[in-house]
Amino acid sequence: MVFRQLFDATSSTYTYLLGDLPSGEAVLIDPVYDNERRDLALVRECGLRLVATLDTHVHADHVTAAWLLKQRCGSEILLSRAAGAANVDRALQHGDRVSFGNRHLEVRATPGHTNGCLSYVLDDHSMAFTGDSLLIRGCGRTDFQQGSAATLYRSVREQILSLPPGCLLYPGHDYRGVTVTSVAEELRFNPRLGGDASEADFTGYMQHLGLPHPKQMAVAVPANLQCGRPEGTGALPVQPDWAPLTFTFGGLWEIRPAALEELLAARTLPALQLIDVREPQEFNDSLGHIPGALSVPLPELMARVGELDPARPLIAVCRSGARSAQAVVLLQKAGFTQVANMGGGMLRWMAELLPVEVSSA
Structure with a gap:
């Protein structure tokens, strides 16, 4: 299997490419609009064909590339049914399976950061993609977009930290340059959700974060409720037309x-x-x-x-x-x-x- 972790420096977002070499099919998790050309170039250079984009939730800090990638290469747009977004090709629910060639991802509903948060677990439970539900030694905020600290606590403990201890966890963001963690590490070291932290402990912690809203929230949320389709004509970004590049x-x-x-x-x-x-x-x-x-x-x-x-x-x-x-x-x-x-x-x-x-x- 091809696996690549990509980074958007502006929003500190991780995008993940997973590809099945025998079939050539691939998926992208949480692609960023401004990085569409980069991501498609990687897909092509790895000898793969993008069949679907999967967003973990309706993001508030960047615009998804899901719609743009569909226009470029025909990939399907997959997102949680609970998100209520337009332009979705397949609305996902807990227990669904997303296949790419001979591999697949299990869909697990992990609401709490937003009502429509999903985590994607690789078929052999060797890795999981947690979006903002679980970050490395942290988690997503719970104070807007139908957020609920109590719901997030149960989501993470029951759907993510119940995976095998050696399962590698890949978050939607990291702001310190850390790239990966594991179930065992987060159970032991996550100050919010690990150890003996109870639901009441976690809820009390989250109620006092006092974070400002994301700078791009007013733009990103409406755009992502359209799966990244631009307003108006939905025109694609201009490609060079002076030569076949x-x-x-x-x-x-x-x-x-x-x-x-x-x-x-x-x-x-x-x-x-x-x-x-x-x-x-x-x-x-x-x-x-x-x-x-x-x-x-x-x-x-x-x-x-x-x-x-x-x-x-x-x-x-x-x-x-x-x-x-x-x-x-x-x-x-x-x-x-x-x-x-x-x-x-x-x-x-x-x-x-x-x-x-x-x-x-």
């Missing part, structure tokens, strides 16, 4: 050599800037260079950036795609917005038998 998990736009060659041959993009960031001697070695490319070695790039036009699309090339990826990062920092890396570099260009030229010495 693919977004990578590393955070860069890339173009395939064959696609670049088609652009160059058709001359459909006369404003295109093509720079080769290899050393001068490499520009004319056995690999040659792409016809029309400008030699701008990476160590000279920032000093020569004035030779390039930030208003025109630009593609960077090198031997393997590594140095040109760094060039793209530097150009983005310099204000270039239409910039991409040629994936695989000249090695892939040559492997695909695309045209090259070698300048005479």
Whole structure:
């Protein structure tokens, strides 16, 4: 099974990718709207197909990417029936099962933080995804969105901390950089819900937290009651349209050599800037260079950036795609917005038998 834990620094939210390699099916738990491109790039690079998104609850601190991901790749939107949200494809209840290939997640209702909180338990009980119901050495607040301290206490003790001691617990957030805990650890060390803490102890604790409401609450809750669908037309975020680009998990736009060659041959993009960031001697070695490319070695790039036009699309090339990826990062920092890396570099260009030229010495 493929398992990845992803992080959104703005809201301190964890997103989880689970994939079944034999079938290629995958699910995402608690995806964040602003990270949709990153998450889909990871799914693609892992050789998986996203079949569903699962939110643990209606979030108050970020907007879910569930609707956006459905538009991009057809994944189903799964959320608690008790949440009462629109645009849900499958409304989940306690005891349901969510399958992805040969694996599945058990759905456990764990209300208390909100009325519609769910926790997802992997089929072999080796890991569980607790959302905000149980955090590492803490838990979600209970003072809004139908919250109830007494209900949350019973949810966590009966549905999460009753799992095997070695079961790894993955929360919806962590604000200290801690990534995972276990049932045994939380039973022993959680100051709110572990040890001999009673329901009365927990309720008294939660009544005196005095926390401010999340900064994004006024935006996030209404949006998440629509599963992240934007108001009005529901238009998708703009994708680059100047070339057939693919977004990578590393955070860069890339173009395939064959696609670049088609652009160059058709001359459909006369404003295109093509720079080769290899050393001068490499520009004319056995690999040659792409016809029309400008030699701008990476160590000279920032000093020569004035030779390039930030208003025109630009593609960077090198031997393997590594140095040109760094060039793209530097150009983005310099204000270039239409910039991409040629994936695989000249090695892939040559492997695909695309045209090259070698300048005479």
